[in-house]
Amino acid sequence: MRANLKQARQAAGLTQKQVAEYLGITENAYQQIEYGKRIGRIDTWDRLEDLFSIHQRILREILSSPHDTTKNPETCSK
Numbered sequence: 001m002r003a004n005l006k007q008a009r010q011a012a013g014l015t016q017k018q019v020a021e022y023l024g025i026t027e028n029a030y031q032q033i034e035y036g037k038r039i040g041r042i043d044t045w046d047r048l049e050d051l052f053s054i055h056q057r058i059l060r061e062i063l064s065s066p067h068d069t070t071k072n073p074e075t076c077s078k
Contacts, residue, residue, distance in 0.1 A: 008052040036062040
């Protein structure tokens with residue numbers, strides 16, 4: 001999940017639907033971007049960066065779950 005993107009959206013007081021409308025994409029497409037299931041186009045990230053005034057590298061960061069051993073080596077079995 002892209003927690004930074006979700007937090008930025010919530011801090012701005014916007015719904016997923018409102019952000020999707022701003023971007024000109026479907027709510028489902030935006031949800032997939034926020035959930036980390038879809039990458040999203042570069043122009044989408046440019047617009048999100050403008051909307052939230054947060055660098056897109058921060059917004060794009062995907063937080064791994066504690067059970068995801070491919071992204072969190074501290075949870076790997078020895």
